[in-house]
Amino acid sequence: MGDDAALFLPRRGYDTVLTCDWFLEGTHFLRGKHPPDSVGWKCLARAVSDVAAMGGEPKCFLLSLALPERATGKWLDHFLAGLRRAQRLLHCPLAGGDTTRRREILISVTVVGEVPARRAVLRSGARPGDILFVSGRLGEAARGLQLLLRGKRTQRSPDLRALRKHLYPEPRLALAQWLSGRGLATAVMDLSDGLSSDLPRLCAASHVGAVIETAKIPAVRIDDLNRDGAKSAPLALALNGGDDYELLFTVHPASARRMPRSFQGLPLTRIGEITRTRSLRLIGLDGREQAIVPAGWDPFRS
Amino acid sequence: MGDDAALFLPRRGYDTVLTCDWFLEGTHFLRGKHPPDSVGWKCLARAVSDVAAMGGEPKCFLLSLALPERATGKWLDHFLAGLRRAQRLLHCPLAGGDTTRRREILISVTVVGEVPARRAVLRSGARPGDILFVSGRLGEAARGLQLLLRGKRTQRSPDLRALRKHLYPEPRLALAQWLSGRGLATAVMDLSDGLSSDLPRLCAASHVGAVIETAKIPAVRIDDLNRDGAKSAPLALALNGGDDYELLFTVHPASARRMPRSFQGLPLTRIGEITRTRSLRLIGLDGREQAIVPAGWDPFRS
Numbered sequence: 001m002g003d004d005a006a007l008f009l010p011r012r013g014y015d016t017v018l019t020c021d022w023f024l025e026g027t028h029f030l031r032g033k034h035p036p037d038s039v040g041w042k043c044l045a046r047a048v049s050d051v052a053a054m055g056g057e058p059k060c061f062l063l064s065l066a067l068p069e070r071a072t073g074k075w076l077d078h079f080l081a082g083l084r085r086a087q088r089l090l091h092c093p094l095a096g097g098d099t100t101r102r103r104e105i106l107i108s109v110t111v112v113g114e115v116p117a118r119r120a121v122l123r124s125g126a127r128p129g130d131i132l133f134v135s136g137r138l139g140e141a142a143r144g145l146q147l148l149l150r151g152k153r154t155q156r157s158p159d160l161r162a163l164r165k166h167l168y169p170e171p172r173l174a175l176a177q178w179l180s181g182r183g184l185a186t187a188v189m190d191l192s193d194g195l196s197s198d199l200p201r202l203c204a205a206s207h208v209g210a211v212i213e214t215a216k217i218p219a220v221r222i223d224d225l226n227r228d229g230a231k232s233a234p235l236a237l238a239l240n241g242g243d244d245y246e247l248l249f250t251v252h253p254a255s256a257r258r259m260p261r262s263f264q265g266l267p268l269t270r271i272g273e274i275t276r277t278r279s280l281r282l283i284g285l286d287g288r289e290q291a292i293v294p295a296g297w298d299p300f301r302s
Numbered sequence: 303m304g305d306d307a308a309l310f311l312p313r314r315g316y317d318t319v320l321t322c323d324w325f326l327e328g329t330h331f332l333r334g335k336h337p338p339d340s341v342g343w344k345c346l347a348r349a350v351s352d353v354a355a356m357g358g359e360p361k362c363f364l365l366s367l368a369l370p371e372r373a374t375g376k377w378l379d380h381f382l383a384g385l386r387r388a389q390r391l392l393h394c395p396l397a398g399g400d401t402t403r404r405r406e407i408l409i410s411v412t413v414v415g416e417v418p419a420r421r422a423v424l425r426s427g428a429r430p431g432d433i434l435f436v437s438g439r440l441g442e443a444a445r446g447l448q449l450l451l452r453g454k455r456t457q458r459s460p461d462l463r464a465l466r467k468h469l470y471p472e473p474r475l476a477l478a479q480w481l482s483g484r485g486l487a488t489a490v491m492d493l494s495d496g497l498s499s500d501l502p503r504l505c506a507a508s509h510v511g512a513v514i515e516t517a518k519i520p521a522v523r524i525d526d527l528n529r530d531g532a533k534s535a536p537l538a539l540a541l542n543g544g545d546d547y548e549l550l551f552t553v554h555p556a557s558a559r560r561m562p563r564s565f566q567g568l569p570l571t572r573i574g575e576i577t578r579t580r581s582l583r584l585i586g587l588d589g590r591e592q593a594i595v596p597a598g599w600d601p602f603r604s
Contacts, residue, residue, distance in 0.1 A: 003424050003507070004352035004491055005321035005415070010312035019307035020364040020412055022402050027368075050306035062322040064366075064410040066329075098324050098410075108366040108400075108410035110322055113307070122305050189306055205305070 006096035040082030049171035051113035055180025066102035126206035142241025194296020212272030242297035308398035339384030351473035353415035357482025368404035428508035444543025496598020514574030544599035
């Protein structure tokens with residue numbers, strides 16, 4: 001810090017993992033809605049999630065921050081408090097950065113991580129017959145965003161859980177390292193944009209297709225379905241909601257039989273299978289098949 | 303590429319150098335004035351310059367890019383052409399990145415480099431009695447910006463040179479590696495914001511002061527001084543003009559005697575000396591001393 005660049009001493013026997021992630025006011029968060037400590041937490045957590053998805057361990061990060069004058073006081077203090085909490089929890093200290101002034105708050109985070117040499121788990125390793133798993137419950141973060149935008153205080157425990165997951169997501173570092181350390185997963189990625197958008201990416205990288213079952217998708221729990229109507233139906237949120245940062249991974253059928261139902265309290269759910277046919281299909285509750293259409297978060301579509 | 307994160311295989315016996323740099327429309331470039339291939343070239347070149355300043359060699363970079371719809375066609379093509387030219391010249395391939403849509407063009411570049419273990423040259427190594435050097439001519443890039451903003455075509459060779467330096471700066475990689483490889487420099491930094499702003503940073507990091515001589519500063523050459531008036535006087539540009547990406551470095555007096563006047567055609571000029579007194583002084587042409595006041599590029603001042 002203070003020098004032109006930061007120095008990082010790589011360990012022998014490890015590869016370096018690099019990732020960068022935008023976190024922009026108006027695009028990824030709203031200054032009037034998202035508490036600044038959540039912005040600080042989340043900008044680091046989501047970048048670390050990309051390192052986690054490869055079975056890596058975060059080592060340090062660089063922060064590019066652009067701020068308006070009026071966000072340099074209290075806003076910045078709370079932002080840094082959230083960022084520091086994430087640094088501690090994720091064992092990922094700040095190594096350097098660049099700051100400038102700007103009308104809107106702009107953040108770009110680069111995380112440097114390590115993975116044992118030649119042990120990185122890629123998106124491209126899924127093979128026909130492999131079993132598809134996800135961790136946690138999908139759509140919770142999107143549900144949390146709905147609640148945040150609605151702005152009503154809630155005391156219901158599934159709502160609080162959803163809000164917390166949207167504001168303070170926790171990258172699945174321990175699970176990813178367990179999967180890669182035991183050689184269990186053939187491919188892994190983190191669900192940042194929603195299952196319907198991310199599954200096609202994993203399949204494209206692996207040159208395979210997939211079939212998943214609606215009945216098996218561990219969707220967010222919503223108590224007040226009547227009030228929210230169809231738009232917030234759990235399945236739609238689970239398929240198309242972003243920001244969950246759960247893991248989507250594939251396991252060889254022989255290993256799949258030995259997979260536990262949960263890891264450190266986090267449910268691991270078998271949702272489908274990888275196919276040779278390169279189509280992406282969803283089997284409905286009525287047994288009918290439909291194509292999976294990417295409808296998750298995509299800044300270039302909306 | 304295509305995976306959550308990029309993999310980088312560090313070489314044994316090398317430390318990793320990391321740096322990130324904003325390059326924002328309206329702050330660092332103007333879409334209507336700067337050719338897109340210059341934006342592509344410069345966003346990488348200036349980040350590489352930070353790696354160069356530590357005696358490092360760039361290895362790869364990550365690109366965070368946010369673009370409006372209307373810049374995704376021709377603008378993007380030319381941007382990428384300039385970026386690719388810089389990648390080739392600087393031996394620094396693209397390893398990954400993040401893209402999103404945005405009203406304005408936002409760029410953040412992270413460069414990963416290598417430096418032989420424990421051989422990085424820092425800003426903090428300057429000692430009283432060390433001789434201060436700069437490479438090249440200072441203020442050329444600022445002069446180039448003036449010409450660009452004025453928008454008049456020019457055929458004068460110093461003007462073309464200044465324009466080129468503003469649009470397509472070349473980080474001083476070879477010089478920096480020569481200085482660090484021979485153990486010649488005690489401290490090095492690149493001049494990105496202007497001598498009057500950057501010299502105080504080097505001195506603060508080293509806990510020293512400095513005295514420099516006006517007569518020795520290698521300032522930009524300007525032919526049409528009368529027309530431009532005092533504002534563009536060469537000395538003011540040399541002291542306060544940013545974007546030169548020349549090197550400011552300090553050399554032990556014993557080594558200074560052996561310093562050549564140029565390196566691969568690039569002038570190396572002795573401009574002053576490091577002092578124990580922590581003041582920063584400029585000796586004028588009339589022999590009078592004045593304090594050096596930081597007046598270079600500073601996004602938080604203007």
